[in-house]
Amino acid sequence: MSRGIPLTDGDREPWLIDIHNHIKQLVSQNQHCVVTCSALKQSYRNILLYGTHHGQQHNSAIDDQSALNTTFVYLKGSKEKLIKQIETRKNHFMPVTLLDSQLATLEEPTECRHVVMNIDRKIEDIVSSLVDYVHSIE
Template identity: 45%
Template structure:
């Protein structure tokens, strides 16, 4: 099984992804590691990425997912996965790829971004991500509110996975 923690910047994808991987005793991979230097530079400068910027990034993550699948490994990835078309690339029709949508209000996300340090993402891009976001339906993802503790979020995700 492959889990992908998704959502806009500030939703807690990395923290939740790490905790899920820990609980599932599997590998964790942050999707940001697959961004090109050009993408990182654009985001650092507050320039929103285009679909053309994202396609190679998404394809690189998909290749890493396939490596885990070929090795018969469970793994957790993070990726904003803002649009259904992006999720379709990452899923590629695989029924064992499960998205975990970390849903939060703009106010909570802004507050988190204000206190985050050491990340290339310019907080001014939050609105661009919210504008781009196509929230996944129940057919696409397990949705959880980020207004819980990380441990509660992980518990909720694991409980919902059992019910699927």
């Protein structure tokens, strides 16, 4: 990505499985965690939840015992807002030239394990809303 070349699904899969395994380890130790990851496709989110995407169609299985207890936070914003945020980042690996490919890849979450946060608000308001949401599901 730092060279302006989008990652393939094959590039992402081992990394997503590693993240799943790390989360699973933390959960087994009764720890909570926050993971930041674009998870642009449903198949990527399935890997994070189940450790695999093959044959997994768990869009509505909120009580599915094989899934990690996870909520995806979808930070939704206009293309213009995303460009502005990317351009203001310091020392970040993803150039703004990859945004179009990222948006083309994006499958907006429809599964029950997500919450949408509009990023056209102040960061403090977004964080406050997320904290309120987390407290509401505990």
